[in-house]
Amino acid sequence: MDKYNRRKFLSYSLKGAAGLAAISLVPFGVNKIFNNNGMMYGNDSSGLPFSGGTPLPVPPLLKNMSSIPSKAKFQLSAQIAKTEFIEGKETDTYGYNGNYLGPVIRVRKGDEVSIKVKNNLNEETTVHWHGLEVDGENDGGPHSRIRPGETWNPKFTVTQPASTLWFHPHLLHKTGEQVYKGLAGLFYVDDDVSDNLKLPNEYGVNDIPLVIQDKKLDANGRFEYRLGMHDVMMGLQGGTILVNGAVNPYLEVPRGKMRFRLLNGSNARIYELLFSNNQNFYQVASDGGLLEQPVEMTKLVLGPGERAEIIVDFSMFKDGDTVELTNQGTEFMKFMVTGNKQQDFNIPNQLTKIERIDSSKAVKTRKFIFQGMGSNVNINGQQMDMDRMDEYLTLNTTEIWEISNESTGMMGGMAHPFHAHGIQFQILDRDGKQPPANESGWKDTILVYPGENVRAIATFKYPGIFMYHCHILEHEDAGMMGQFKVE
Numbered sequence: 001m002d003k004y005n006r007r008k009f010l011s012y013s014l015k016g017a018a019g020l021a022a023i024s025l026v027p028f029g030v031n032k033i034f035n036n037n038g039m040m041y042g043n044d045s046s047g048l049p050f051s052g053g054t055p056l057p058v059p060p061l062l063k064n065m066s067s068i069p070s071k072a073k074f075q076l077s078a079q080i081a082k083t084e085f086i087e088g089k090e091t092d093t094y095g096y097n098g099n100y101l102g103p104v105i106r107v108r109k110g111d112e113v114s115i116k117v118k119n120n121l122n123e124e125t126t127v128h129w130h131g132l133e134v135d136g137e138n139d140g141g142p143h144s145r146i147r148p149g150e151t152w153n154p155k156f157t158v159t160q161p162a163s164t165l166w167f168h169p170h171l172l173h174k175t176g177e178q179v180y181k182g183l184a185g186l187f188y189v190d191d192d193v194s195d196n197l198k199l200p201n202e203y204g205v206n207d208i209p210l211v212i213q214d215k216k217l218d219a220n221g222r223f224e225y226r227l228g229m230h231d232v233m234m235g236l237q238g239g240t241i242l243v244n245g246a247v248n249p250y251l252e253v254p255r256g257k258m259r260f261r262l263l264n265g266s267n268a269r270i271y272e273l274l275f276s277n278n279q280n281f282y283q284v285a286s287d288g289g290l291l292e293q294p295v296e297m298t299k300l301v302l303g304p305g306e307r308a309e310i311i312v313d314f315s316m317f318k319d320g321d322t323v324e325l326t327n328q329g330t331e332f333m334k335f336m337v338t339g340n341k342q343q344d345f346n347i348p349n350q351l352t353k354i355e356r357i358d359s360s361k362a363v364k365t366r367k368f369i370f371q372g373m374g375s376n377v378n379i380n381g382q383q384m385d386m387d388r389m390d391e392y393l394t395l396n397t398t399e400i401w402e403i404s405n406e407s408t409g410m411m412g413g414m415a416h417p418f419h420a421h422g423i424q425f426q427i428l429d430r431d432g433k434q435p436p437a438n439e440s441g442w443k444d445t446i447l448v449y450p451g452e453n454v455r456a457i458a459t460f461k462y463p464g465i466f467m468y469h470c471h472i473l474e475h476e477d478a479g480m481m482g483q484f485k486v487e
């Protein structure tokens, strides 16, 4: 980081620290901001009443410019735009190849991928491929800055299984703001295993992405990235939930099974997703790909950065019925069931085979402790410093990472989503107990609750410099991040 920015950031942090003393007098219980899940939807006065009146936008698939099989070439441009979240009312946003959010990049396992990323913003940015197993040079972390007007051209071969990954900026101290303004997109990997499953997989038809984000949208449909004390503590959370950039969207669905790929693309909010009729659904994939078995559930918890693929069956509805997707009982998206009967899909009992990483192969157990609050959030007592390498690892070794959340404190603490770049983990245990079934596959983002201790295992197959951090973006930007070098 250049010295100027560092000074600016420090003075900002100090203001944060001063405010911290004051805010401790506020009765936190009222907002429930320190309960485990950080749930507070509906307490934010910026929340708009639910109407379900906007058709759900489905982001376009990004055109592959290569005609050679197994080679994929894409062009992305980060740009300045204006977007109407409320009809007739514009707000300043950023987008990739558009006004808000970005297209879906779709590749196959084995593809050689080249992406030209042009920065058409007036500030620096980076583009990070969240969940992608790739070397440090092509990962798009804070080291890979793209200056305004310049183009960055990462190249990599996709070696991991079918999955729903995503991309977003990762500029030091600016990730929260750039994501909030709209820079985020999905990155799909396909492979033969997922193709052969015959799950719904027609993009935009029966296989629909749902990028869930919350905003502090004012009555004029505007939002700005400004952090109040509460935001410095909890991360920026707003009372309006957007799906694919739309407020109160609806989607017409046939009387049959649909696949939804959910991304929590929010800066800080943890969602507890339920259908308004409490119906069940099946989770078939977690962050890094298919689960071995589908997991039946009625409630899905999704922390910032996490993804889940779910299959929802609408066949018991009648033509014209509606059902809502809710966060803790508050509706934010409506499904309108149409009379169309679609092809029936059977969810297989065995989706894929995941080879368990043998924990006796681990060469080391490394500890990461989340500590502090507000502008003091840190990992192992350290805040991010580009000039300090925190951890050194040996290429092609397996390690156990033990992540503890000590941010319990006087106010009950809060959950932090731990994320590391360039790898996919398998969770060994949570507080010594087996993780829930929907966390038994590949994970790159792991919610760690106050006082909890999670052990995860990974094999480090790519060299380079990578980040690990809390995926509450305001925590990351405040310094709850470190870097590791694999060589």
Ligand code: C2O
Binding pocket: 128, 130, 168, 170, 305, 419, 421, 467, 469, 471
């Ligand atoms: Cu999704 Cu380091 O990021």
Ligand code: CU
Binding pocket: 128, 129, 130, 131, 419, 420, 421, 422
């Ligand atoms: Cu990442």
Ligand code: CU
Binding pocket: 377, 415, 416, 417, 470, 471, 472, 475, 476, 480
């Ligand atoms: Cu955090």
